[in-house]
Amino acid sequence: MKKLHFVMAVFVVASMVLTACGGGAGGGDALKVGMVTDLGGIDDKSFNATAYSGIDKAIADLGIEGKYLESTQQSDYAKNIQQFLDEDTQLIVTVGFLLGVDTAVAAKANPETKFAIVDYSYPDCFGDGVEGQTCGSASEIPNVLGLTFQIDQAGFLAGYAAAGSTKTGKVATWGGINIPPVAAFMIGYEKGVDYYNEENGTEVEVLGWSNEANEGSFIGNFESLDDGRATTESLVQEGADIVMPVAGPAGLGGAAYCAESGSCMVIGVDTDWTVSASEYTDIILTSVLKNMNVAVYDTVKAVQDGTFAGGLYVGTLANNGVGLADVKGASDELKAGLDAVRQGIIDGSIATK
Amino acid sequence: MSNTTAPNTKEKKRSGIWSELLIPALAVLSGLILGAIVILVSGENPLVAYGALFEGSFGNPLDLVEGLQVYFATGETKELLRAIYPFTESLVTATPYLFAGLSVALGFRCGLFNIGAEGQFFIGALCSAFVGYSIKGLPMIVHLPLAILAGALGGAVWGMIPGYLKARFGAHEVVNTIMMNWIAFRLSDWLLNGPMKSSGFRPVTPNVMETAELPRFFPDPLRFNLGFFLALLAAYLLYWFLFKTTLGFEVRSVGANPDAAKYAGMNIVRNFVLVMFLAGGLAGLAGTAQVLGVDHWVGQGFSAGYGFDAIALALLGKSHPFGVVLSALLFGFLRSGATDMQSMARIPIDIISIIQGMVIVFIAAPDIIRWLYRIREVKKEEAVLTRGWGS
Known part of the structure; x- marks a missing residue:
């Protein structure tokens, strides 16, 4: 037993001493x-x-x-x-x-x-x-x-899909902190709902964000699942049956509420939530995709190829930088509508912000 | 280093210090060994990992030699600065640990469990930042002390509230300091999104004026600043207060046995409030040092849990100011070196939390260490760290 202690002690001391030679990074010229x-x-x-x-x-x-x-x-x-x-x-x-x-x-x-x-x-x-x-x-x-x-483009599609799927005539959204990258989702979302109303003569309402007031529901952070849950619950009690939380991990609090109460569906953001939060697949209507992986990969490739240039990359529906995942239970009519809207946004005939 | 138990002869005193240091040192060693096993199980090489940890916290000795050679040959400092960067960065990380650790240690000495250091840290940082950016045109000699004072005072008031509630109404400080933490977190959320928000869309405060920054000793990117020495000074002052003043004696007496202290005519209520005021001030200074010395602005996620780590740190330092200095340095080196470990050996930084956690387990249960290393127990009076729920 004593020997074992000694061996372990030596082991750790050796690790301290050997450090001077520990740093060499391999890897060649990758x-x-x-x-x-x-x-x-x-x-x-x-x-x-x-x-x-x-x-x-x-x-x-x-x-x-x-x-x-x-x-x-x-x-x-x-x-x-x-x-x-x-x-x-x-x-x-x-x-x-x-x-x-x-x-x-x-x-x-x-x-x-x-x-x-x-x-x-x-x-x-x-x-x-x-x-x-x-x-x-x-x-x-x-x-x-x-x-x-340009996430408002994908948000627009999400709003259109939500308006075409709601049963109560009210859809909702809320955000983490009111900063432009978050608000952009919500701006597009409301525009998309408005566009659906115009086209189909419906009167679907948006709760939690107003483009006119440029204000909405924000919980003030991106971490608190409790805050996310409470905000979702209150919006659902006001009559919404579809909620889009734009708040990273805090949004999962909203998904948890919908899964337990069975009274609402959520729209995921950033990634496809049926993959990243698959335990909630049943109540995920669709996801607004911000394909950062595509943008990062393209950047790495550009550096590798020697074509890297500073400046600005803008992800759009056209270059697959943003997108909308499959919409659960969408009718053929809604699918056709979404395709038409997507085309309209890409060719510029529909304004998303 | 002096000893709390103050044995009579010099020889006794020396062996006392060694036995005081032995258990923590072995606890750290055991924590590292267990950490190595965890790294091994996760399929990585612990030697490489600890090598990177060492290099990340102290720097590579070969680089230092090379840097010195270049400096003496050409007068070029770039290589030298690069070589000492890891070491200075560790001291930068140790600074808030040191202040916050002293805060918790002071509470323990009076039998109070200050879990509110994290909240006091935030309040201190916000107060310092506010004075730092809102007042313009003052010379540094006035502005810097003012900003430091604001942070200390903010934290002190935040700490004093639970102290007063305990003294006046008997409300337990553990509950109340935790609650004050939540108030501080939400308050800072609101302040950063509202009244204290800088122009632009980021939820952060404006930068403090240059006249309120703690002076740095080296050019960028080295962030080593005066804060570290202020923390050392605070440790000495706390030692002096606790062991050389009448008030400090009262504080320790109340901590050791409140009933006896009361019977001896000491004012328990005043001691509770005073200690929480001072402890809050120290934790506030941790935030102050961080904002005025390192970040210069406050945003969300300003602290990586310094206030909570400080509890473990104070226990490891046996609630003695000098012990806290040693354990704060240890935590600083571990945390700072973890960046290199993460990058060079691809070990998640979470392993550091595991090592810290294990060290604390061993500290809390010294019998494990005595059994593992076959150490005979030395008979001595143990300082009471904290009183239970019933007090």
């Missing part, structure tokens, strides 16, 4: 790609997970060397980016607007390294913003590609 998550972490089943699946695909298809660093607090953002810089990573992907400032600062200090940031773009300094402090940059940064999404 493209090095690193992703920094926001606070949601890599297994958030939504934002970060989707973006990383693009890198996963690139590892499999393109033979790159890819990895991620999770952030657990805001001071980790700069630290994690710095870690990748120290490892001579060639492409650094940052996820979410909270990393907007740190990404810009690092990109300007390291013009040789390529960056891509999901859901953000530069210039982002307007009015009294101070570069590198309250905002990232007053001009475009040549080595950063902003990956943005």
Whole structure:
């Protein structure tokens, strides 16, 4: 017994001593790609997970060397980016607007390294913003590609599908925090419902968001499943039978309420919830897809091919950057309507915002 | 380092310190061993993992030598700064741990269980940020102390409320500090989306003025700043307060035996309120150091749970200010090194939480350690850490 203790102790001490030789990274000359998550972490089943699946695909298809660093607090953002810089990573992907400032600062200090940031773009300094402090940059940064999404297009389709599926004549939505990337879902959603009403002479109502007032229901965070559940419950009690929660993990609280009460259906956001939250498949009407994986994969490929250029990537229905998953129980009429609307949005005859 | 039990002879004193340090040290060692087993089971190499952890927290010694050579040969500091970056970053991480750990330790000394450090941390950070960005045109010599004071005061008031409720109405501080945490979290949600929101759409406060920033010692990206030394100073002042002043003696007496303290004519109510006020102030300073020294703005997810880790940390440090310094450094090195471990060895950062958790289990049940390593128990008076629910 005593010997065992001794062996274990030696084992750990040795691990401490051997460190000086532990650092050497292998890998040869494969493209090095690193992703920094926001606070949601890599297994958030939504934002970060989707973006990383693009890198996963690139590892499999393109033979790159890819990895991620999770952030657990805001001071980790700069630290994690710095870690990748120290490892001579060639492409650094940052996820979410909270990393907007740190990404810009690092990109300007390291013009040789390529960056891509999901859901953000530069210039982002307007009015009294101070570069590198309250905002990232007053001009475009040549080595950063902003990956943005015209999610209102997909939200529009979701609104159309919801209006065509409701039985109570009321559909609802609510959000995490009232910021443009969230509100865009809801703006498109209401427009889609309005369009359905115009076409079919119905009077489906939208609860939880109003384009006229530019205001709606927000719970103030993206984490609290309890808040999500309570908000969904109150909207359902006001008569809605379809709810679209735009709040990442907090939205699952709404799905849980619908699954238990059986009185409503939800529309998933970001990813196809029948896959990422499959336990709720029965009550998921459809999902608004923000194909960050496609955008990230394309970016990695561009760096590999030497065609990377900074600036702005906009995901649309046309380039498959955004989309709508299959609608459960849709009639042929609704399906045909959705196809027509999709075509109309792509050719520009239907305005979504 | 002095000892709480104050044995008579010098020799006795020295062996006392060693036995005090032995159990925590073995607990940490055992935690690392068990962590290694977990890493092994998950299919990775613990040697590589701990190698990366070490390099991430202290830096690579070879890099340091190279950096020094380059510096002396050419006067170029870039390589040298790069070599000391991991070490300074660990000290940066240790700073809020240190303040928050002192806060919880002070509570323990008076028999109070301050679970509210996390909330006090947020309130302190928000108060400092507010003074830091809203007041313009002051010289640093006025502005910086003012911003620090605001953070300490904010945290202190937040801590004093449960202290007063306990002293006046007998409401248990565990319940009330937890409740105050939730109030602090939701309050900061609201403030960040409303009154304290900066221009632009991000729910964060504006940046503090340069005159309110804690000075940094090195150029970017090194974030090592004055906060660390303030934390060390706070540890010394707390030691002095607890062991060299009459008030500190009262605090410890109330913690050891409130009934005896009362009988000796000490004012229990005043001590509870005072200790929670000071403890809240220390936790508030943790937030202050983080916002004025590292981040310069407050956003959601401002803290990675420093206030909660601080409870474990205070236990590991045996509620002695100097013990807290050591354990805060340990936690800082573990947390900071985890970034490298995550990147180079691809071990999830959660393994650090596992190691920390195991260390605490061993600290809470020292008999396991004594049994594992065949240590005979040293007879001595144990400081009472906290009183139960019934007090």
